[in-house]
Amino acid sequence: MNKAPHYLIGAIAALFLSWYGMVWGPASQQSSLTPHVDGAAVYPRDRAGLAKQGAEIYRANGCYHCHSQQVRQGQVDYYLMLTRTGASGESLLAAMKEQKAIPDENSTARAQIELAIYLRNDDRNATVNTAARNARKKLKNTEDRTVVLSLAALTDQATKKNAREFLKLTAEEAGQAGRAAIELAGPMNWSMAQSKLESLKDANASAMLQPREPGSKSDQALWADLQRDWGTRRSVARDYLYDSPAMLGSQRIGPDLADIGGRHTDAARHYQHLYHPRSVVKKSVMPPYTFLFNKRAIAEGTPLGPNAVTDAEGKSIQPGYEITPKPAAHALVAYLLSLRQPDIVPEAPAPKRMATSSSKENPK
């Protein structure tokens, strides 16, 4: 019996299935991705002229062989954070109790929440006033008290002034108060945190989820990228919206460059590093890209031109010569500076990181 046609059809079907699963599926899901707009901030933006040329220089010199452009991150634990107490204090307290997301009776956080509710509430009687004064005693420093102002988020100037005086804060201290958040519950997984978040929103309060690096060591491998300051968050598909091709890289002989423009904003450092890598990173194995620079012999004492590549002390990178970048070097550095993955995409909020004891040893 001739089975060749069956095998052929089977083979085509198998290949179609894997194409459908790994090419068509993700592509159709991600094809609707657009830049994220948050007020005036739009991310990502298409690269402008010089940086766009720089991408070609990066590609032509094979930089992607040794550098990846993707930051990994392990799974996070979620914490529920209260940012505004909202209008109805009673329902907020009830909701927090119901969700088992209420700080201890005697904790500073509980006192702050109760004070914020008190400050928003017009209906004050003697009992409530005494309770508030007792709560105020639990706040030890100025910072603790400014948090209350942030939680209460008062708009009316007169009420604001009263609140400030009640908290014994000067106008200056109150003005410096930034947005604060109080931890209510955690660690938990996303779906559980999400349901708690919804119930607090129903109580007219504002809260947010804060992802954090888990304390356990089980998942440490993937956290190394963030611990090395290679980025503030993991890379997501949206980061590469305007990259064609996306030079993700598959080897890490050098550090990850996904956020190189974010951690080294100084162009002079990039020129110096490209011309003489070991003058910046002592044990670097990167080859020097001297052919991207012009080299001109100069007499000793001749002042250097404005474009000359210098070391950290302002001397020429190569004594006796003036080194200036060629257009290709300008383009490459513009591209490197354009490699940024800021913390504004909603699908990957920057997790709060655990402190690493030995992070100082890392050359960035």
Place this chain on the structure above:
Amino acid sequence: MYSQQLAGIGFFGILLLGGFLGVHEGAPVPLWVVRISALAAVLFALPLGAVWWNVRRTIGIRAFATSHDTTLAFVGVAWWSFLAAGVATVLHPWINEHTHFTLFTVAMRKLFVFGFLGMSALGAIHYIVPRLVGADWDCPKCFRRAFFCATAGLLLYVVPMLYGGIAQGGVMNDAGQAYTNLPATALIALRVAFLGELLMLLAAVMVLAAFLRQIAMHACDCCNPSEFIQMIKTARDKGGVE
């Protein structure tokens, strides 16, 4: 063959799952892509096991090891490379966060491309060419030597690179270590692997030379130098050619 069905499972299983493999943990793709890839990697054990069992029952487990036939020797190395690369594929979901971005993946690729594909191709050349040109290899020892070169080269390449890759992964995933240690850990592995590559190149050149010689000597009369000279001499003796 022991079982047609097992062969079918192996063939279609690899064809179907192959496309899903290899997405690493933490890649900038939706999480389900990473998960489905991990699932495919685990399922890959099925076709791998099917092929292994089929081959084992067809030729026995010791056939490659005890064979003095050069073709079988090549295919034997290819077989073990296939199994090793396959096992690494199945383990990929568990090890990739330590091995991705390192020399480990390069070594695996080499194991599959040269170890499996290359060695089977060399074995096939050893088997087919004499039958095509109608004459035994002029230099059977050349092939034996090429086999040893290729196998030694493969081992010298893959083993240090696997080791270097794992060491590299250890440095990469430990933020406490300076990043510049990373290339340094892999350096000795790369140096040994370069010797391995030279041996593989040597093997390829030897096979190419033997192949060209075989073609020249036996494929057709006019491209065999000795026959060609003989032909001209005969013609001149007859007075036909100036």
